Amino acid sequence: MLLIKLFFTFLGIGAVAFGGGYAMLPLFERMIVEQHGWLDRSLFLDMIAISQMTPGPIAINSATFIGFQIQGVIGALVATIGMITIPVILISLVSVYREPFKNSKVVQAIFTGLRPALVGLIFASVFSLARDAVFDLWGLILFFVFFGLLAVFRIHPILVILISAVLGLIIYA
Template sequence: MNIYLKLFVIFFRVGAFTFGGGYAMIPIIQKEIVENTELISEKEFLDLIVVCQSLPGALAVNTSTFIGYKIAGVLGAFIALIGTVLPSLVFIILIAIFYNRISDIKEIQLFFKGVRPAIVSLIFISVLKLGKNMRRSNFNIIIGLAAFFAITFLNIHPIVVVVFCGTAGYIYVKRRQKHYGVR
């Protein structure tokens, strides 16, 4: 099969069958690309995920674009991107049409009234999980709390918070290195 067509098919499948957001896509991409086709080695894949996590934007989009690029250049990146995005584009447009029609129905409104507090719980659990896995250094605690307070109570724009925390991290690491004399 043509490599471009193959990329499209793989990422379309990834885009269409992973429910629950971008993070759910990563193991599927790994299975499709590393295990089934061996287009990329396990180690390369792990490095690639780290880099994609450090780039802005949706993780699944970064990952599939990067894999497409590595396998077949800029065109490959483009095709992998289209493959990943197309299913959710179509699906969400259908839902949006549907949502407008059914949002007047009383049961549907009550359904969403029940779902909204559950979303809060889902996010809360993720925060707890992430917090548990993070080292409790003073720096981490201060930055995490500062970001939280800046957005929740001071209404500071999230972009400002992100830029500030990134800069703070850079300065912190640099000073610590100077202090311990490591380069």
């Protein structure tokens, strides 16, 4: 029963996961953390850090991690397969009927709405997740430091995560 629920949850995420990577985190957060309570917010954030620091697509890493957490190896497999089922069907179709899709005015029009919506979605998940990550003055200071390192100095995300782990140890241990 749980496996079926897991499969359909990830099927739903995969079906509307436009924009890749971080753009699909809001969906993950609402469905996995809030609706089903399969992960708490802290573990969800840990999972994102691990997904970023290990090779491979972040969405696959996340699906594997969440599935494993719920139902072991079989859960990991079911979540990952659920996630890619609809996209892979669409890709197979488009690989055959490619020309009408490629320059499709309809697709372009839909994306004029989707692209900015993804911005709002990403900030909505920041808003929701920050409560369990930035809970003191140190958190707030670190947030601005890390944002500066990433956005202004363009330091590699993996390096920033490593720095944050060291600072976490110094401040909180």
